[in-house]
Amino acid sequence: MTKTILEVGALVKNAQEWISGPAYLVFDGQQIEEIGEGTYKKPLLGARKIVRPHSLAIPGLINTHGHAAMTLLRGAGDDMPLMDWLNQRIFPLEEQLTERAIYIGTLLACYEMLKSGTTTFTDMYMMMHHAAEAVANSGMRAMLSWGTVGFTDENRKRGIENTRSLAKAWHNAENGRLQISVGPHAPYTCPADYLRELAKLAEELQLPMQIHLSESQTEVEQALQTWGKTPIAQVRDCGLFSVPVLAAHCVHLTDEDISILAENSVCVAHNPQSNLKLASGIAPLPKMLDAGITVGLGTDGAASNNNLDMFEEMRLAATLHKGISYEATTIPAATAFAMATEYGARCLFQENKLGILEVGRAADITLLNLDSPHLTPIYDLISNLVYACGADDVTDVFVAGEHVLADGKPTRFDIESVLHEARQIASNLSRK
Ligand SMILES: CSC[C@H]1O[C@@H](n2cnc3c(O)ncnc32)[C@H](O)[C@@H]1O
Numbered sequence: 098m099t100k101t102i103l104e105v106g107a108l109v110k111n112a113q114e115w116i117s118g119p120a121y122l123v124f125d126g127q128q129i130e131e132i133g134e135g136t137y138k139k140p141l142l143g144a145r146k147i148v149r150p151h152s153l154a155i156p157g158l159i160n161t162h163g164h165a166a167m168t169l170l171r172g173a174g175d176d177m178p179l180m181d182w183l184n185q186r187i188f189p190l191e192e193q194l195t196e197r198a199i200y201i202g203t204l205l206a207c208y209e210m211l212k213s214g215t216t217t218f219t220d221m222y223m224m225m226h227h228a229a230e231a232v233a234n235s236g237m238r239a240m241l242s243w244g245t246v247g248f249t250d251e252n253r254k255r256g257i258e259n260t261r262s263l264a265k266a267w268h269n270a271e272n273g274r275l276q277i278s279v280g281p282h283a284p285y286t287c288p289a290d291y292l293r294e295l296a297k298l299a300e301e302l303q304l305p306m307q308i309h310l311s312e313s314q315t316e317v318e319q320a321l322q323t324w325g326k327t328p329i330a331q332v333r334d335c336g337l338f339s340v341p342v343l344a345a346h347c348v349h350l351t352d353e354d355i356s357i358l359a360e361n362s363v364c365v366a367h368n369p370q371s372n373l374k375l376a377s378g379i380a381p382l383p384k385m386l387d388a389g390i391t392v393g394l395g396t397d398g399a400a401s402n403n404n405l406d407m408f409e410e411m412r413l414a415a416t417l418h419k420g421i422s423y424e425a426t427t428i429p430a431a432t433a434f435a436m437a438t439e440y441g442a443r444c445l446f447q448e449n450k451l452g453i454l455e456v457g458r459a460a461d462i463t464l465l466n467l468d469s470p471h472l473t474p475i476y477d478l479i480s481n482l483v484y485a486c487g488a489d490d491v492t493d494v495f496v497a498g499e500h501v502l503a504d505g506k507p508t509r510f511d512i513e514s515v516l517h518e519a520r521q522i523a524s525n526l527s528r529k
Pocket residue numbers: 164179183187188191221222223243244245246282283309312371397398401
């Protein structure tokens with residue numbers, strides 16, 4: 098790929114370091130080669146130059162938990178608690194989704210995420226070859242898993258076969274943009290012996306895992322009744338923590354659970370908006386961070402959020418926990434921003450590659466309009482990004498050096514046809 102020189106009006110490297118005046122980045126097809134202050138003065142030697150003096154460059158945001166194709170189910174079931182929402186509304190609709198629906202729903206999610214500055218996301222869903230194809234075509238990065246449940250022998254066998262075939266076809270595909278993980282849905286949908294089998298599979302394939310854990314009070318109460326232990330202790334005893342694990346939610350945790358997560362280096366995806374909307378509760382984020390747990394931010398699916406905007410999650414994480422602790426220093430803006438970038442990279446086990454604008458790291462860059470009211474005036478860039486900015490301030494996105502969102506439009510796919518087909522698919526779903 099041709100070398101790119103991107104000149105901007107300001108640049109955030111990470112939550113602590115930024116250049117508040119003109120700056121430039123030089124990158125090739127994969128990595129950042131140079132970052133400097135001012136304008137680029139050396140000869141271009143065939144490189145393309147993009148000049149954006151009215152843009153702020155930040156690291157691409159990383160969404161650590163979601164179900165991408167659930168964009169098709171946005172608004173199909175609101176104002177319900179988790180278990181009723183899943184059993185009464187979501188599962189019956191998901192049974193009707195076709196492979197094409199997964200492709201279109203995932204591409205719609207990619208559009209929504211790119212438009213709100215996200216470059217990398219995780220996905221746990223079904224018919225995942227089609228989700229992978231959508232991610233490959235969108236130009237984004239993702240860590241995908243085939244969501245696996247173990248209600249029947251047939252389910253279990255299929256889950257293992259699906260994960261094997263997904264890993265074979267897509268792990269490290271598209272120059273490493275796609276990563277695969279093993280995806281047991283939750284301890285309440287995967288019996289203990291099946292969780293053990295999936296942990297062995299992850300070890301054999303050398304893949305990480307993602308799983309929903311301790312999301313609702315009902316889940317924890319049922320775990321205590323059934324196994325006499327919390328969901329965290331249950332999955333630990335099933336050997337899950339022998340591989341790197343990204344646990345979504347972790348809302349209802351005992352102090353012992355927090356120690357188990359920390360001791361086993363389990364990363365956590367915090368989904369404040371989805372947890373509030375499904376009335377699941379508020380995760381003990383400050384306690385988890387104090388214990389040394391890596392916590393990233395996630396939107397969860399568009400049917401429980403109901404959007405995929407990481408700016409909203411940053412702002413919510415930075416305000417919600419102040420509200421319940423009565424302490425204004427809880428989760429400062431810099432922590433919320435790190436959760437959406439650097440910590441997110443750690444949650445995806447790509448801590449040396451993503452999450453920071455730095456030489457040697459991936460050229461995954463989001464540009465915001467510096468002339469936006471939300472960036473005016475600037476005392477502290479990170480404060481504006483977390484407390485004032487929103488998806489509408491995003492103009493351009495680069496992933497692996499490629500300009501995948503230009504002036505708000507995806508460069509790799511036709512959004513009109515995706516929107517049209519998404520509407521058609523939704524209108525054909527039967528809602529009882
Ligand atoms: C088996 S594929 C993944 C599965 O997860 C469901 N899902 C979506 N949001 C949540 C959530 O917050 N908790 C648990 N499960 C969730 C989704 O509908 C798919 O069926």
